Amino acid sequence: MKVRFVFVLLILTLALSSVAASGHDPIEDWAAGIKEQYGGTTITVAVASHPSIEAFKTMIPRFEELTGITVVLDEMEEGQLGQRRLLEVSAESASYDAMMTAIEWNAHVASSGYATPLEPWIESDITPDWFNYEDILQAYRDMFLWDDGMHYGIPFAGETVFMFYRQDLFEEHGIDVPTTYDEVMEAAAYFSDNVDGVHGISYRARLGWEFTYMWSIFLAPFGGMMVDPETGEVALDAPGTAASLEYIRDLWQYGPVGVESFSFPEAWDAFMLGRAAIMIEASAAAPEVENPDKSLVAGMTGYSELPAGPAGAFSGVWGWSFAMMDDSDVKEATWAFIAYLTSEGLQDDYLANGGIVSRESALGDPDRQAANPYYQATLDALQQAAALGELGLSVVLPTPKWSQVSEIMGIEGARAFIGEISVDEAISSMQAQVSEVLADD
Amino acid sequence: MTARNTIPRRRPEWLAPAVLILPAFAVVFTIAAYSAFSLLQLSTVKLTFGEPFRNAETVGLQNYQWLLTNQHSTFWATLRVTVTYLLGTLIPELLLGFAIALLLNRKMRGNSLFTAVLVIPIVLMPSMVGLIGRLYFSYDGLVNYFFDILTGIRHNWYGKDLALLAVILVDVWEWTPFFILILLAGLQTLPVEPFEAARVDGASRWQSFTLITLPLMLPLVLTTLILRFMDVLRLFDVIFVMFAGGPGTTTTTLPLYVYRTTLVQRDVGRGSAASVMLIVIIVSLTVILIKARERIKFEA
Numbered sequence: 001m002k003v004r005f006v007f008v009l010l011i012l013t014l015a016l017s018s019v020a021a022s023g024h025d026p027i028e029d030w031a032a033g034i035k036e037q038y039g040g041t042t043i044t045v046a047v048a049s050h051p052s053i054e055a056f057k058t059m060i061p062r063f064e065e066l067t068g069i070t071v072v073l074d075e076m077e078e079g080q081l082g083q084r085r086l087l088e089v090s091a092e093s094a095s096y097d098a099m100m101t102a103i104e105w106n107a108h109v110a111s112s113g114y115a116t117p118l119e120p121w122i123e124s125d126i127t128p129d130w131f132n133y134e135d136i137l138q139a140y141r142d143m144f145l146w147d148d149g150m151h152y153g154i155p156f157a158g159e160t161v162f163m164f165y166r167q168d169l170f171e172e173h174g175i176d177v178p179t180t181y182d183e184v185m186e187a188a189a190y191f192s193d194n195v196d197g198v199h200g201i202s203y204r205a206r207l208g209w210e211f212t213y214m215w216s217i218f219l220a221p222f223g224g225m226m227v228d229p230e231t232g233e234v235a236l237d238a239p240g241t242a243a244s245l246e247y248i249r250d251l252w253q254y255g256p257v258g259v260e261s262f263s264f265p266e267a268w269d270a271f272m273l274g275r276a277a278i279m280i281e282a283s284a285a286a287p288e289v290e291n292p293d294k295s296l297v298a299g300m301t302g303y304s305e306l307p308a309g310p311a312g313a314f315s316g317v318w319g320w321s322f323a324m325m326d327d328s329d330v331k332e333a334t335w336a337f338i339a340y341l342t343s344e345g346l347q348d349d350y351l352a353n354g355g356i357v358s359r360e361s362a363l364g365d366p367d368r369q370a371a372n373p374y375y376q377a378t379l380d381a382l383q384q385a386a387a388l389g390e391l392g393l394s395v396v397l398p399t400p401k402w403s404q405v406s407e408i409m410g411i412e413g414a415r416a417f418i419g420e421i422s423v424d425e426a427i428s429s430m431q432a433q434v435s436e437v438l439a440d441d
Numbered sequence: 442m443t444a445r446n447t448i449p450r451r452r453p454e455w456l457a458p459a460v461l462i463l464p465a466f467a468v469v470f471t472i473a474a475y476s477a478f479s480l481l482q483l484s485t486v487k488l489t490f491g492e493p494f495r496n497a498e499t500v501g502l503q504n505y506q507w508l509l510t511n512q513h514s515t516f517w518a519t520l521r522v523t524v525t526y527l528l529g530t531l532i533p534e535l536l537l538g539f540a541i542a543l544l545l546n547r548k549m550r551g552n553s554l555f556t557a558v559l560v561i562p563i564v565l566m567p568s569m570v571g572l573i574g575r576l577y578f579s580y581d582g583l584v585n586y587f588f589d590i591l592t593g594i595r596h597n598w599y600g601k602d603l604a605l606l607a608v609i610l611v612d613v614w615e616w617t618p619f620f621i622l623i624l625l626a627g628l629q630t631l632p633v634e635p636f637e638a639a640r641v642d643g644a645s646r647w648q649s650f651t652l653i654t655l656p657l658m659l660p661l662v663l664t665t666l667i668l669r670f671m672d673v674l675r676l677f678d679v680i681f682v683m684f685a686g687g688p689g690t691t692t693t694t695l696p697l698y699v700y701r702t703t704l705v706q707r708d709v710g711r712g713s714a715a716s717v718m719l720i721v722i723i724v725s726l727t728v729i730l731i732k733a734r735e736r737i738k739f740e741a
Contacts, residue, residue, distance in 0.1 A: 086491035086707070089491050206685060207687030257599070403705060
């Protein structure tokens, strides 16, 4: 009897193993088909240093093994990658098959024809079912939408801005989490004046794009805007623009010494070292804040959507994607690479290796939300970004000339911030310069 | 049959060296001339970096006019920062460098070790120097640590009042050794006889220094100044890493202005025009310094 039982068990085990080995792993099945058609191809991809790229690097060897496609990554610093893109478009030649592109670059790569529209590829037979494009948050997908109604990038690292606050300090001092910018000012003043070694607020204000990045978050809540959505005219001289600039300048007194030169790592450090009670910063800072090896305030931080200004509560979206170059001779293999790495099917690997979340299935998952206390704030901030979009506004103008606009705002705004010129002078200067830049658009 | 008595015609002495130098000269000259011509051409067009070059539209001298006269141009403010930075670095570096070179010229124990240590800042990568500067001059950095111990006050080196001084101090730290090394080498090659004669005649140390050392060293001092002067006017990395030209525009020197205008603001025309003006300034002042050096050398 006992021998028969063992025998049956053995047969069952063998049967189960043979079913498992019969190749019903959808990823391997898909990869086998790709290997048959495109195995032996080499693709070259330009990327910037980024946590998501580090995650991809751990996933690429398996992709190469499964598909037989060789991937050559040309990794460089973000600024260099931006300049490489500009040079390639100027010279009207592409030396890459795919490139990591930021939201700020999308209009340029799309309008110049450097990148190819991705809709035909998303709908192609090469795309596996487990890619699930619709699962990528719409706010992130739409960052790479161009005027022709096509998308020119598959987002993999989305970013929004929300408020970080020291839960322990707020509870200890009986202060409610601010829901308006007036309350932010009051809370920042309170902590600066009453808690030793703690400043009210931390944010970045370094000259150039970092100043524009931070300031753009405050524009719409105060009624400011870059371009009037109704007329399409430059509207930096709207009264709310000056009000928002004055607000962040007034908030400066409650920041750590040297905020006027802070780049984002310094703004994050000030908060992570426990020297600021509030931080208004990119969602990308949250995993760092919750990392006890790097942060003294891990587990003590609360996250909330952005407060409201006189004109409402708004946030914005930024992010990175993979774009495919129109000149590429190996688009099929390149698309297979993009679809594989950014798919829902490989999301667990991607997130486990430090990739930045950009899919609804991850952000809305209760288990993941419990493990990552900032997921809910991310979703809330994305709602606020959608509200901004409904007004026809955005934190990044969808124009190939965005970098010029951003630089002008970042210089003139930063000059007014430190009092080198008045707010009115700054607004008048940027209105004139941005109008000149966008005149030919 | 008579042998013809011919005198071989002598080739001019300059011919052989000229032939040897010609290929290298031709390559260098062609590249330099082509680059200068292209830059001049670009300074007269309206073109956004990132658009095909065929989109360039000729606008004559409008880019120069905008930079020099437009109310929104920060060119003059940038030039002021550049001049302050130039004087703020070259004068202390020369004075400190000369003083330390004079000290090291004496026979002291540990001279060679000290000289070797001096080379370290020069050989560091400029971006690394910028990063070190950014960390040291932060509010909780090393510089404020010592200020706190000595005076009980910490300063905001990241602020508009002290940011330029911070980058100047970093430059002085990095490049004073350059003056020391060159001037020390010069001091060690000075002839001994004039100093001995001066001592016999009862000259004081100060008189020996001002009447013998200084005139003999002046050509070398000017050569060193010319080298550093050209370098300072091209300096980019350290300031970029430390403050990127900010806060406001307090540390935006001309090279940073050229970078921001051309590559960030993507205005190729205005960036090239600013670049041409920077080159004109460097070349004119270098020619003046070289002329001064030749005159001094001749008089010496």
